[in-house]
Amino acid sequence: MDMQQELEARFADRSAAGRRLAARLEHLRDQRPVILGLPRGGVPIAYEVAQALGAPLDVIVVRKLGVPWLPELAMGAIGEDGSRVVDRALLRHERIADDLLAEVEERESAELRRRAQIYRAGRDPVSIDGRLVVLIDDGIATGATARAACLVVKQRAAARVVLATPVLPPDLISPLGRVADELVWLCAPDPMVAVGNWYEDFEQLTDAEVVDLLARAGQSR
Structure with a gap:
């Protein structure tokens, strides 16, 4: 990837990445998806996707x-x-x-x-039983947490799991495509080096910001 391509692939911030990712996920709108963000960094991206698709937003708390x-x-x-x-x-x-x-x-x-x-702040998790679930993170480096989240969501009886992210290394496309029913990404640079390299603003989120986004998503619905 040359310098010009690298600049074009970068995202202004997580919200901008979320809006671009939402456009790639538009084909899922009529399938009534549930959007799950991996805290903390995946939540602002998931928020934009949920707003664009008119879908419920929740976090996927997995260890x-x-x-x-x-x-x-x-x-x-x-x-x-x-x-x-x-x-x-x-x-x-x-x-x-x-x-x-x-x-x-x-x-x-x-x-x-x-x-x-x-x-959660006292809220129950959004039910995903029999639903299409879109799992979202702000970037995937090793794939371990994303893979774990996919497995947990499947055990929670999701009908189908879509894993979506703005950026991931190309060598993870095949293995993650085997654990998710569908894998969606915006760029797969080689080398990727670090997720933060692909954002102009990659400030770490606080727990309070995550809670605020979840509350705003609930109010908008």
């Missing part, structure tokens, strides 16, 4: 269960409603005992509950 000595390698994932997926083949390959898995799961469960309590 990856990383192998202790290889944290980016997911041996499973948990969701806030008790959903749980475990890669038994990986556990056997890495010789991870049940007590070590339980230790990691207990730690991640505590953080999941903390985040869910903050983001």
